[in-house]
Structures are given as structure tokens and as C-alpha cells.
Amino acid sequence: MAKVLIIEDSSFQRKILSEILTESGFEVILTENGREGIERTEQLKPDLIITDLLMPDVNGFQVLEALRAKKLNVPAIIVTSDIQKTTALRCRDLGAHAVLNKPVNKDQVLSAVRDAIRVQ
């Protein structure tokens, strides 16, 4: 069973993503902020990370930078309310596998997750 770690400060959004993934047979680990997300990634070595961008303290860009700096070879999908092309470009430059805009739908999420894990 593939392990997906979610980094998301909104409980509302965590619930949505968690439901989509557990219903499809993924093991889900939930974290509430960037700092905790990076720590749990180092400990648990998930198959994939799904992270929000706009978070207080450590944001999604900083999560991507940390993954790169620590050479944690885990693919990351960004889920964000920021729809600007410049934001998506920046995420990809930092190594994000995919950028999804909120509100996400089930098919979108599952397609991106399966693609990321398959590539990995």
C-alpha cells in the first residue's frame, strides 16, 4: 500500500484529501504544518507528499526546498488556491511533480498521485 504524506494547515482540506486517498486504498499520514511535514518525511519516507503552499511559518516553497536540500527523493504534489502561472512555474522549478488548484476533485487528485508514484 503506497504511503502518502499530506502537509496542510486547513483541517477542512486535510479531510477532503484524506477521504479521497483512503477510499482509493492509499495509506495517509496527516501533518498540519511544513515543519512537522518535513520531519515526518525524514522519519517515515513516504512514497509521495501532497503539500499546500500558503501556510504560516514554513510554506510549501520552503518544503520543496528542504526536500531538495536534504536529498529526500520523494515526489511532491502541490495543492494550492493560487492559480497564477508564475506560482506554478516556481513550484515546478523547485521540483514539484504536479500543481493542482483548489477546490480539487477526486479524479484530478488520483490521476496526479498515481502518475507521480508510477514515475518514481
Place this chain on the structure above:
Amino acid sequence: MENPGGPVISTECLALLDMLPSGIVIIRNDFSILFWNRCLEEWTGIKKGEILEKNLLLEFPTLNQPTVATRLPQVFAVETPVYLSSKFHPHLIPALLPDGISRVQRGAVLPVRLGGDEVHAMLVIEDVTDLSHQITGFQNMRDIARRELAERKKAEEALQIANAKLSLFSVITLQDIRNQLTAARGYNYLLSHSLNDITEIQSTAGKIDRQLSLIEKYISLMLDFEQLGKEPPQWYSLRQVIKQAMVQVQFFQVTSGPEIEDLRIYCPPLLEHIFANFLENAKWHGKTTTQVRISFGTRGDTGILTVGDDGVGVPAQDKERIFREGLGTKTKLTLYHTREVFAITGISIRETGVTGKGARFEIVIPRDGYRFMRVLPGEKPQEPE
């Protein structure tokens, strides 16, 4: 529960919309045109029969920009109204007034139903040309008033600086007048008490005449300097100043680049004397000078006016010394005065030529001290109109 969506428009309503003095077009969610009112027919010259069923965004590319086209789907999907200001969308459906001016428009897109559940979008366009022009007019007037106020303030400040410098110039010249008067008195005494020989008498009379001549030139210079304290800085046509300087010095071998033609610089009075001084220096001190070249360029925002000749140039050890007070003849403006006068309006000068290859004066003018124009409103014309 009743669907709270947009109003249902009956056939009677459509007849009313057809008569309204605003442009009204109703489209389906694929942007095909369902309704085109008489006002739009009049504005565009396009009859209903020609435009119905056509795609609004394809027919009018002004509507096919992101800030309109990406918002229109919201009207159908969520039924939110879309407001389109005249600032971002001045010509929603391009149309001309009878005098040929483009109509300035603002609009709103509203969700409506024409019977049934299908949501359509109604684009209502108002002509705000007069209002827009009035506001632009007021803004321009306000900007002109602000600019004039700023210029007046700048001129007042420059006049204060000029008056401070004026007292400094006056002191120097008054002392020199005193010296000449003392010398003239001395010669006069000789004339009346000691001299017998007619040749000696004539010679001494000549010396007195020369002292008096010098005094006359000092007074003339003082009167010129007085202008500094009385007249505020102005915009001078450089072409005109150069012409006047050439006539004053009777030196006509002066060439200038095409950029000089419309160049104006903001400067205290005495600019003609300053340029006359450049030409005189080139003529007398340049020794082998055959021509003077004047050009203008920019370094970033700063203007660089260059006055150069093909004479012997200024020796390296004299490049700063030539700007010091007391150097050269006291009957005319010197480079010391030039530097001080320029400084009143923030202009600086230095000599950057290669010794042996000619003198080159680099005059550095701040961005708000130069412009390219023929005549400015309110400016004293420096050339006959």
C-alpha cells in the same frame, strides 16, 4: 424551493430593451448572440439580422481579453454579475461618435433567462465619453497646476541661492573697482603736480582712460550679475544662446549636433555670457583652435552637454585650477562664475579634454533641467514666433 437565479425576460421586456439608450446584447453560454438592440445598431452600423447567432467574442476581439473572457463563464455557472469599468475596458464594442471620436464605454454583464432554465448573459453598455473626457480634462489641469507650482517653487529656491552668490560676486568686483580708482587718482595727481612734458602728459592721460575703461567694464559685469538676483531661472533654447554667443564674440566656427535644435535647459540668466566665455577661451587660449563643437547626450537620466574645441587643450595640472576664483581677466565672466551660476540649478561642470588635443567641457544637467521642445506654455519665447 424556487431557483433564485437571474430575472426572466419576457417578449415585452425585450421590446423595451430594444428602445433603451444603452447598448444591450444577450448571449448564450457559447457566446452566440441572441439579442442585439437598436442602440447597438446605431453605434456600430451592424443590423440585428447581420449579427444574430454570431459569436460575440469572435466578432469583437476587444471582448476576447482575459479580464472579460475569463469572467464571462462565471455569469453562466455561478450567476454572479460582472462589472466592467471604463478604465480597463474603454471600448467594449468599438463604436464611433458622429465626430469620429471613439465612444468610451463601461458595462455590466448580468445573468438572465428568456423563459426556461437556461441562463443567458446580458451585456449592458453605457456611453460615458463625456464624463471620461471631463475627468481626463480635470486631471490634466490638476497635473499642470501641480507642475507649475513645483516650477515656481524651484525658481524661488534658485533665486535665493543666486542672491547668496550675487553678494559674493559683488564683493570681488567692488574691491577691484576701488583698486582701479586708486590707480586713476595716482595718475591724476602726477598729471596735475609733476608732469611737464606733453608726451608724458598724453601717456598718463591714456593710463587714466584705461583705468576708467576697466571700471566701466566692472560695472557692466556687476549689472550682469545683478540679473542673477532679480530674474529667476528659465528655460533657454540652446540653439538661440549659441547664436547670440557667436555674435558677441565674433567667432562663428561652431558646429552642433541635431539634438541641440530643440534642446532647452533650465538655468539662471547669463547663459549667453557663459557660452560667449567658452568661445572666447577657445579663441584666445586654444591658440590653434579652428572650431568648437557642441553636442548633447544622456547618461542614464542625466543630460551631458559637451563643449569641445580642437585647440591645445588644458594641461592636466590646470584642469581644476581654471575654475578657481581670481583667475583670468576680471572684466568678464570667468569659469569660476560659470561653475557658481550653473550650481544654482544643480548643473555641474568639469574639464575632461586630452592635453594637446583640445579642451572639452562636460556640463552635467539633472533630469528635470533639460527638455526637448519648441515653445512651452507660459515660457518667454527666446526666438521670434
Place this chain on the structure above:
Amino acid sequence: MCMIVDDEFRDAITEIINIGVGKAAGLLNEITGSHIQLRVPELRLVPIGEIADVYKTVLGTDILSTVMQEFQGNFSGVTALVFPQDSALSLVNLLSGDQSPATDMDSVQVETLKEVGNIIINAVMGSISNVLSEHFSFSLPVYYEGQLSSIAANHLTSEEDAWVVIARTQFLIESMQIEGTILLVLEVGSMEQLMKSLRKTNG
């Protein structure tokens, strides 16, 4: 009236408003050609009777520029976008490329602000509509200027039991920081409807 407004509800509303602001930033990006840097909005839920105190701390007593749209559906009210007037002027000048400084808004600037307000309000209400599968009808945007106490008293609602959701958002456009506040004024009974709708969506 007694109603428990819990963290889950606050979190859900914040997230929905976030989504709306993100969409609005996308459109403002198209208009300015510049990237819009967003911050996490701060949310407060306040009964309208207590809003006087909040004015002073959150919005101050200066002149405010407000764009608002009424909405009606399963829950109804007014959505308003509030800026300190000098922020509104800076925003309008920045978006329209005007440079001359002004001290108050002329009618063209008011129009421009109305359009910006419409973009943001539509995006936020669109987000609420999408996420909660709710349907509304809306009025066109209107502009008001003045201190918030008078705007609220005259234009937001006259109902004593209304609730206000206040979301303070900040965004940076070309290094200029613009602070706007989104007010969602919910009429009597609408807050409960909104919570019911959220619970239904959240499962």
C-alpha cells in the same frame, strides 16, 4: 440566540475564502502583468452588535473605500471589500498605470475600484457557491465611502442578530503591500444555514 461557532467551521470558511482570493489573484495577475504575493487571511466571526469594537482594532476609524454586493439564496446577506482610502487609491493607480497622486477618488477611479471589488467578491462568492453547491443571485457592485460605522449602519444590515465574517487579506503587488478586508454579513438565520451547508459538504 445561542450558536456554537467552532474551529472546524472557522477553518472551513477560511479555506473557502482562500480559494476565492487565489482565483482573484489570478485575474489581477492578468490585469497587472505582475505576480501577486498572497498571505494567509486572518478570520474573525463577530455578531453585528460587537462590530463597533472590532472597527477600531481591525479597520481603524479612518475613511474607508468599500465595494459591496448583496446576495440571496439559502443564506443571504452582503459581501463587502473594504480598503483604507489611501490603499484603495494606491491600488487603483497601480492597476491603471496612473502616476499622479490624488487625495480622493474621482468617478473613474471609483469605477476601477468597483471592478476590482467585483473580481474579488465574485471569486469569493463563487468559491462558496462551488464548494457548498449553493446557488445565489447577486446585485451589481456599489461603492460607498466613509467610516465603517456609518457604512455598516446605513448599508450593511439593519438586523440586530446578523453575523459578520471578517477576513483580513494582504497581497503584495510589485512590492506594494495592499491590505483589504472582506466582510461577509449574514442575515438572521443565514449563519446557521451556512454551517448546515458546510456540515453537509464535510460529511
